[in-house]
Amino acid sequence: MFFKEGTFCLFVVVLSARLLPSSSSFFSLLLKGLFPVFLWHGFLFAIPPVTVIVQLSPPYTPFLYEYGRMTSGRMRVMLVVNDGSMMHYPVRLQMVVEEVVSGVVVMQTSRYAALAPVFLEGQTTEVLEGSDLAPYFEAQNNEFTGIDRQEYVRWGRLPDGRYRIGFRVLDGRRTEVVLSNTGYSAAGWFVLNDPPLLNVPRNGESVRDADPQRVFLEWFPRHVGSMNSSFSTLYRVEVYAIRVPGMRAEEVVHSSEPVFTYETAVPRVYIGAEDFMFEPGVMYAWRVKAVVDEEITVFRNDGYSEVYTFTYGTLCPEPEKMEVSEVGPEKATIKWEGDPLQTFYELQFRMQGDEEAMWHKVESYQPVARISNLLRPGTTYEYRLRARCNQSWSGYTAVKTFTTSRLHSDVHCGEKDTVVITNRNPKRSLAVGDVIYNGLFPVKLTEVSGGDGVFTGRGKMRIPMLNNVQVNMVFREIKVNELNQIYEGELESVYNEESRFVVERAEERSIFREREDNALLLRGADTSLTLNGSIAEVVSRGIQTLIITDRGDTIAISSDEVAEVRESGGRVMTVANGAMVEGTVVGSRKPSSVHDAVPPERIVRFVSSGHQRYGFDSGGFPLADNERMTLGGQAYVIPWKSVAVGQSDDVMAVTDGTEGFRGVVFRTEDGVRQHFVPPVVEVSSGESQGLSAVYMKGDTGKKVQPVEVGRLNVVAYEPKTVRLTVVPVNGSVFPEDCVRAVDSIKRAYGQAAVMSEIIFEKEGMTVPEVSFDSVFSDDVCALCDYTWPM
Numbered sequence: 001m002f003f004k005e006g007t008f009c010l011f012v013v014v015l016s017a018r019l020l021p022s023s024s025s026f027f028s029l030l031l032k033g034l035f036p037v038f039l040w041h042g043f044l045f046a047i048p049p050v051t052v053i054v055q056l057s058p059p060y061t062p063f064l065y066e067y068g069r070m071t072s073g074r075m076r077v078m079l080v081v082n083d084g085s086m087m088h089y090p091v092r093l094q095m096v097v098e099e100v101v102s103g104v105v106v107m108q109t110s111r112y113a114a115l116a117p118v119f120l121e122g123q124t125t126e127v128l129e130g131s132d133l134a135p136y137f138e139a140q141n142n143e144f145t146g147i148d149r150q151e152y153v154r155w156g157r158l159p160d161g162r163y164r165i166g167f168r169v170l171d172g173r174r175t176e177v178v179l180s181n182t183g184y185s186a187a188g189w190f191v192l193n194d195p196p197l198l199n200v201p202r203n204g205e206s207v208r209d210a211d212p213q214r215v216f217l218e219w220f221p222r223h224v225g226s227m228n229s230s231f232s233t234l235y236r237v238e239v240y241a242i243r244v245p246g247m248r249a250e251e252v253v254h255s256s257e258p259v260f261t262y263e264t265a266v267p268r269v270y271i272g273a274e275d276f277m278f279e280p281g282v283m284y285a286w287r288v289k290a291v292v293d294e295e296i297t298v299f300r301n302d303g304y305s306e307v308y309t310f311t312y313g314t315l316c317p318e319p320e321k322m323e324v325s326e327v328g329p330e331k332a333t334i335k336w337e338g339d340p341l342q343t344f345y346e347l348q349f350r351m352q353g354d355e356e357a358m359w360h361k362v363e364s365y366q367p368v369a370r371i372s373n374l375l376r377p378g379t380t381y382e383y384r385l386r387a388r389c390n391q392s393w394s395g396y397t398a399v400k401t402f403t404t405s406r407l408h409s410d411v412h413c414g415e416k417d418t419v420v421i422t423n424r425n426p427k428r429s430l431a432v433g434d435v436i437y438n439g440l441f442p443v444k445l446t447e448v449s450g451g452d453g454v455f456t457g458r459g460k461m462r463i464p465m466l467n468n469v470q471v472n473m474v475f476r477e478i479k480v481n482e483l484n485q486i487y488e489g490e491l492e493s494v495y496n497e498e499s500r501f502v503v504e505r506a507e508e509r510s511i512f513r514e515r516e517d518n519a520l521l522l523r524g525a526d527t528s529l530t531l532n533g534s535i536a537e538v539v540s541r542g543i544q545t546l547i548i549t550d551r552g553d554t555i556a557i558s559s560d561e562v563a564e565v566r567e568s569g570g571r572v573m574t575v576a577n578g579a580m581v582e583g584t585v586v587g588s589r590k591p592s593s594v595h596d597a598v599p600p601e602r603i604v605r606f607v608s609s610g611h612q613r614y615g616f617d618s619g620g621f622p623l624a625d626n627e628r629m630t631l632g633g634q635a636y637v638i639p640w641k642s643v644a645v646g647q648s649d650d651v652m653a654v655t656d657g658t659e660g661f662r663g664v665v666f667r668t669e670d671g672v673r674q675h676f677v678p679p680v681v682e683v684s685s686g687e688s689q690g691l692s693a694v695y696m697k698g699d700t701g702k703k704v705q706p707v708e709v710g711r712l713n714v715v716a717y718e719p720k721t722v723r724l725t726v727v728p729v730n731g732s733v734f735p736e737d738c739v740r741a742v743d744s745i746k747r748a749y750g751q752a753a754v755m756s757e758i759i760f761e762k763e764g765m766t767v768p769e770v771s772f773d774s775v776f777s778d779d780v781c782a783l784c785d786y787t788w789p790m
Helices: 008-017 023-045 064-069 149-155 249-255 738-750
Strands: 051-056 076-082 088-100 105-109 118-120 124-127 143-146 161-172 188-190 197-200 205-207 214-220 234-242 258-264 268-272 284-292 309-313 322-328 331-337 344-351 360-363 368-372 381-390 400-403 434-436 443-449 452-462 469-480 486-488 492-493 527-530 535-541 546-550 554-558 560-566 572-576 580-583 605-607 628-631 634-637 640-643 648-652 662-667 675-677 679-685 689-699 703-717 720-728 754-760
Touching: 051 161, 076 161, 105 368, 118 124, 197 284, 249 284, 258 268, 309 554, 322 400, 331 381, 360 368, 434 486, 434 634, 452 492, 535 572, 535 580, 546 560, 546 572, 605 703, 628 703, 640 648, 640 679, 679 720, 738 754
Parallel strands: 205 309, 527 560, 640 703, 720 754
Antiparallel strands: 051 076, 076 124, 088 105, 088 118, 088 161, 105 143, 161 188, 197 214, 214 268, 234 258, 234 284, 284 309, 322 331, 331 368, 344 360, 344 381, 381 400, 434 443, 443 452, 452 469, 469 486, 469 492, 535 546, 546 554, 560 572, 572 580, 605 648, 628 634, 648 679, 662 689, 675 679, 689 703
16 A cells, blocks of 8 residues: 555654554653564655656756756656556656755645656556656746745746756555655755856957968857856857947947857967968957757856957058159169068059959068060059058059050161060950051951950051051961960961052961860960079969079079070070979870879869859769769869850869969960969850869979879850740749749759849749650650759
């Protein structure tokens, strides 16, 4: 039988009254008669029908309702059924929350609470956790002693203190009958800890912009000495940029996303340039959140510290008082006043009047820049300047101009053209009416086609020494640089009946060798140079490669250009993209097809650029023959890149070697060099063809062997615009968010240079229902050749 608590004590009292003969024998009777009875009472209740075990893992939260929402089992109540005769026996649980110091039960489950029973089976163990325990933490199901019910309802938590939580099992039919012990959890401190205290940098402080960048953030953990601190803590650092003047830091934090986040287990962090680039002169807000477990609250303010601000560095001042000190036919010197904060300068210049011309750069560590071998006599140029202060750049100065002087007007027939052109940056496009220059002779275009530095067409050449007479010219696949100078190719005069000069009409012919199909053709060196001295150093500077001689002379060539340099002592060197190899490039031959000889550290792979306009496909499976090859004994997947004809797009080149891209140039099969500023390759092509990364490798015979170290399949599409009309059918309606659908369609087809004009018709139509089961059946299979995204 089950006993109600207190019944046995009453039985003992009655028995004592009957057996007590006199007051003198009370103590002997108590020892001899009642002591065995109490022993029997202890034996009777040593193994109750149900044993309750309560497990509660630290840290502890005073928000008890959070234990009812957990999925991690931080609180677990186990009911061990000892009575084997119980079969689907209904019981109820009673929760008890006891304040340890005073022993007062401040909160317990009411016997009359409308709680669902728990059914027990003999010789089994029932485990309750999470949502099973949620009703026991609700205020309406509990009785309160010593704490205010309304305060518990308002704040949803216990007052700070040391508590233990227990559970007992009551009979489901007679709640006054207790069927178990009262199992308690270990006593713990149910308190909220203080969030971190920010230390460095101090609120409103300025942080110096160092080179390299190294911003130090530190905070003080205030929970370490707490009674509720036996847990490991992660700290989440959040940094916000304040770009609206006068906006409070707290408003920025609550209304925008952080520009940088970082998690660490130590109360400090160093933020380098590889983690996040801070902008000089910008104010930043930062805070730290202490995180223990996302399911429970153990910190005030959800673990967030206060919000502090700091300003990173100062704005870099612009250079002042620029002036041109020396000007010649092909050179100019520009000086300015520097600032102690400025450590580096970048001068940009281009021909005036051509808004599409590329800005040419000259870099300097001193407040002076010298331009040589890149200017044309009698030409006006515009220039601008900016400075760098450690890691930050100033703005550009206002654009100014200078004009180079003219060459001596004396002309001698049969003399060679003295103009030396070293600029190989391709002209992106030309139009009818534009003027290009063949040495000192301007040519006004009357017909033109092509792009990206290679053009075919007709024009009129003006000859200044012959009273500015104009001669009709024809040209095919000449190469023009960004300064509108012809640096490779020939122009031929043609017969003009109205001209006073008679010239036999020449057959228009190609000045280039025939192209080999499916193979990049390296036509020897692009440039041949003869030095007065020997090469002292080869330096890569972005889009330029600088050849510095032992006499202090500097020659600049394009970084995507292969130069054959002959020193005064007779030695021949090949220079490409900052690298120098002894020997000469043998013209008109393909790169080495022995791909297994490629060093693994030289392999170049192509990946998608985050700024691309058209499509990129890293290659699918199974791979076709033109999507795979072997380089350096490794399988190499050849990706695909789409571009529009007449346009260019970016792709990223990556390599694992310590040498980077030294000695590597990028060319398509038709021999056109691709503009390369590491690690971005600017891809352009008028037709679908392969693009190769070619490494200049020297051999023992003083010959430079071009070796293919990477490949990309380029697909060129003619730009087109299509009109798409979307019509609702069979009573369907358009979704509210049509903009997302339009953007998705435009992004998908824009990868193939297809512009979409999308119209939504209001009037619908009725069409026969389409069974997708039949569409994908073996007989029809209308969509079998397309992937699901297509």
